[in-house]
Amino acid sequence: MAQIVLKDVVKKFGAHVAVKGVNLQVRDSEFLIMVGPSGCGKTTTLNMISGLERPTSGEIAIGGRVVNDLEPGERGLGMVFQDLALFPHLTVYENIAFGLRVKKVAEREVDSRVRAAAEAMHISPLLAKRPAQCSGGESQRVALARTIVTNPAVFLMDEPLSSLDAKLRVDMRTELKRLHARLKATFVYVTHDQAEAMTMADRIVVMSGGVVEQVGEPLEIYRKPASQFVAGFFGTPTMNFLSGKIESANGGLVFQASNLRQRLAASLPSGLAGRNVVLGVRSEHVTVGANGGTPGKVQLIEPLGAESLVFFEFGGATPLVAKIDPERSLDTGDNLTFDFDPAGCHLFDADTGARLN
Amino acid sequence: MSEARIAVPESAPAGGSSRRRLRDWLAQERVFRLIPFVLVEVVFLFVIIIPFLLMVYISFLKWRANRPFEQAFLSGFGNYEQVLTAPGFWSALGHTFYFAGCAVVLELVIGFVLAMFVSRTVRARGLYITIFLVPMMIVPVVVGYNFTMLYIDSGPINQLLAPFLEPLGIDPRIRWLSDPAAAQWAVILADVWQWTSLTFLIFLSGFSALPKQLINAARVMGATAWQIFWRVELPLLKPAIVIAVVIRSMEALKIFDPVVLLTAGGPGTSTQTIAFYLWEQVWVFNKFSFGAAASILLLIIFATLIFFGIYLLVRQSAAVAQQRAP
Ligand SMILES: Nc1ncnc2c1ncn2[C@@H]1O[C@H](COP(=O)(O)OP(=O)(O)O)[C@@H](O)[C@H]1O
Ligand SMILES: [Mg+2]
Numbered sequence: 186m187a188q189i190v191l192k193d194v195v196k197k198f199g200a201h202v203a204v205k206g207v208n209l210q211v212r213d214s215e216f217l218i219m220v221g222p223s224g225c226g227k228t229t230t231l232n233m234i235s236g237l238e239r240p241t242s243g244e245i246a247i248g249g250r251v252v253n254d255l256e257p258g259e260r261g262l263g264m265v266f267q268d269l270a271l272f273p274h275l276t277v278y279e280n281i282a283f284g285l286r287v288k289k290v291a292e293r294e295v296d297s298r299v300r301a302a303a304e305a306m307h308i309s310p311l312l313a314k315r316p317a318q319c320s321g322g323e324s325q326r327v328a329l330a331r332t333i334v335t336n337p338a339v340f341l342m343d344e345p346l347s348s349l350d351a352k353l354r355v356d357m358r359t360e361l362k363r364l365h366a367r368l369k370a371t372f373v374y375v376t377h378d379q380a381e382a383m384t385m386a387d388r389i390v391v392m393s394g395g396v397v398e399q400v401g402e403p404l405e406i407y408r409k410p411a412s413q414f415v416a417g418f419f420g421t422p423t424m425n426f427l428s429g430k431i432e433s434a435n436g437g438l439v440f441q442a443s444n445l446r447q448r449l450a451a452s453l454p455s456g457l458a459g460r461n462v463v464l465g466v467r468s469e470h471v472t473v474g475a476n477g478g479t480p481g482k483v484q485l486i487e488p489l490g491a492e493s494l495v496f497f498e499f500g501g502a503t504p505l506v507a508k509i510d511p512e513r514s515l516d517t518g519d520n521l522t523f524d525f526d527p528a529g530c531h532l533f534d535a536d537t538g539a540r541l542n
Numbered sequence: 543m544s545e546a547r548i549a550v551p552e553s554a555p556a557g558g559s560s561r562r563r564l565r566d567w568l569a570q571e572r573v574f575r576l577i578p579f580v581l582v583e584v585v586f587l588f589v590i591i592i593p594f595l596l597m598v599y600i601s602f603l604k605w606r607a608n609r610p611f612e613q614a615f616l617s618g619f620g621n622y623e624q625v626l627t628a629p630g631f632w633s634a635l636g637h638t639f640y641f642a643g644c645a646v647v648l649e650l651v652i653g654f655v656l657a658m659f660v661s662r663t664v665r666a667r668g669l670y671i672t673i674f675l676v677p678m679m680i681v682p683v684v685v686g687y688n689f690t691m692l693y694i695d696s697g698p699i700n701q702l703l704a705p706f707l708e709p710l711g712i713d714p715r716i717r718w719l720s721d722p723a724a725a726q727w728a729v730i731l732a733d734v735w736q737w738t739s740l741t742f743l744i745f746l747s748g749f750s751a752l753p754k755q756l757i758n759a760a761r762v763m764g765a766t767a768w769q770i771f772w773r774v775e776l777p778l779l780k781p782a783i784v785i786a787v788v789i790r791s792m793e794a795l796k797i798f799d800p801v802v803l804l805t806a807g808g809p810g811t812s813t814q815t816i817a818f819y820l821w822e823q824v825w826v827f828n829k830f831s832f833g834a835a836a837s838i839l840l841l842i843i844f845a846t847l848i849f850f851g852i853y854l855l856v857r858q859s860a861a862v863a864q865q866r867a868p
Contacts, residue, residue: 264762268755284763284764287760287769335763
């Protein structure tokens with residue numbers, strides 16, 4: 186049983202407030218990923234859970250026990266650091282054994298547990314080596330083996346894959362998911378990479394500027410972002426944003442920008458009429474070649490293989506991007522017409538960025 | 543180097559054309575790049591090689607500076623024999639190792655402890671660092687004179703010690719400079735006072751270079767502060783420790799200034815170090831060839847020690863380079 190509860194947790198460094206009152210409940214055995222741009226307070230939050238930082242105010246409980254006054258080593262958790270933090274002066278074997286040795290576990294048990302952990306992470310042949318002699322991927326596995334050997338109920342990971350190359354990073358994602366499924370421990374994982382968060386998480390916590398913007402399952406966050414920030418953070422290419430105003434027209438609502446008029450979903454409350462908003466629409470919800478659509482002109486085509494991205498301008502402040510069938514014969518400079526799928530339109534308050542629909 | 547000499551034209555034709563040829567020759571990239579090395583070699587030759595050869599030559603002569611050099615005669619290994627059978631030489635060598643050993647151990651321990659505490663203080667760190675570095679910046683002669691005053695029988699050191707020594711029944715008037723054993727410690731303590739600054743500095747940089755994340759990792763795994771010190775910090779500081787040991791040992795074997803300034807080798811010969819003994823033999827008793835032979839013997843002894851020290855250093859830094867490699 187290891188759910189983690191953060192209640193109004195604040196962390197100040199001098200006058201600088203790094204974490205501004207976070208409330209969060211991490212469920213037992215869930216894979217929770219905290220994601221956000223660099224400097225938004227992810228590491229600080231994770232370090233407060235681990236005990237490496239003390240919260241300025243607020244309460245942290247692990248498995249129903251308030252841990253504010255416990256040392257990191259007394260909290261029963263394992264941690265993987267961004268730069269892995271393997272001990273350079275110890276062999277892989279001794280690195281893995283470290284957590285057992287400091288707890289004065291009997292030598293025979295140390296040996297069997299170290300070997301089991303190494304076996305599980307497929308690094309048995311490396312046991313006699315030093316960290317410096319291991320490749321990036323191998324070091325990664327050593328760091329994981331060192332963490333699993335003590336059977337912690339909670340795993341904390343701070344951007345553990347950031348030192349790996351792109352291919353290995355993608356492979357390790359699968360491996361970490363498998364590890365989580367096998368151990369059934371609670372994972373709290375920090376990353377600034379939205380794709381990593383989308384692919385691995387049971388739930389995602391989106392942070393920005395020291396506050397939690399949204400908590401939810403990956404698809405929920407993708408489909409119903411709670412704010413313009415979240416909408417822009419997830420998905421490639423970045424969501425298209427247009428500033429404009431909502432107006433009512435023959436019984437429904439329309440979005441009106443300088444030279445674009447877009448019909449909105451009928452389910453919207455009519456009270457929104459007259460609001461200044463930002464309309465967000467993902468590239469897959471932009472239909473190119475629609476009858477009666479707005480005219481635009483192709484600036485750039487990016488073929489991705491299974492689909493192509495077409496960047497076009499229409500006289501608005503920024504160009505828009507749409508996903509199209511790669512077989513479509515469109516070229517730079519061509520004219521097109523486009524339209525948005527009303528169900529794919531997200532509306533955000535122009536001032537606060539909060540979701541309106 | 544030899545290439546440059548080989549490249550010199552054997553005989554250049556006289557007149558303007560030879561000057562031009564010399565200029566052309568010097569302008570060659572290959573030659574131009576060698577010019578700095580030529581200068582270094584010349585300095586090396588005159589400053590090191592020639593005096594050294596001269597010393598070797600003198601060590602085989604029978605020569606005292608109060609007699610003309612022409613009257614000196616070759617005596618083979620006579621001087622070496624004298625040095626090796628001179629009781630003063632061996633007792634001075636013994637004192638040197640005793641002083642250097644005690645001083646270096648104290649400097650290492652005190653410097654290490656100070657550096658550990660300062661690296662863990664948050665406030666006024668800069669102030670502590672400055673204060674602890676001051677002794678190293680003072681000219682050794684000044685240090686020596688200051689200590690002669692501190693060591694007076696009724697001086698401040700005895701005044702400070704009195705409250706601790708009197709209850710133990712020890713006479714608090716320690717004769718720092720006239721009791722043989724106390725005088726030896728007077729020299730050691732003066733050296734320790736001055737050079738702990740250096741070990742402090744080396745260890746301080748060692749402590750501040752310790753990767754914070756490793757200590758955090760150990761904390762999360764449940765290591766106590768004591769375990770972190772023994773299992774993480776101390777092993778990672780090993781390179782700094784070796785550097786401090788080697789540098790300080792090399793220097794401490796040459797200990798001279800505090801001996802001259804505090805005790806002049808006395809009482810008796812109880813504080814004669816090898817540097818002081820040689821200085822006295824050569825410049826007071828004018829035994830030049832004796833001094834030359836002793837220097838060469840010392841060179842052999844110390845060079846062996848220093849090579850061993852450098853071997854340790856190199857092996858250590860190779861190990862560190864390997865640890866830091868990606
Ligand atoms: N020890 C510290 N002292 C002062 N400021 C800090 C410290 N640690 C982090 N910060 C600041 O707190 C903010 C959040 O940092 P961090 O949690 O590391 O961000 P993230 O991990 O999301 O990139 C940053 O603005 C950072 O500069
Ligand atoms: Mg971080």
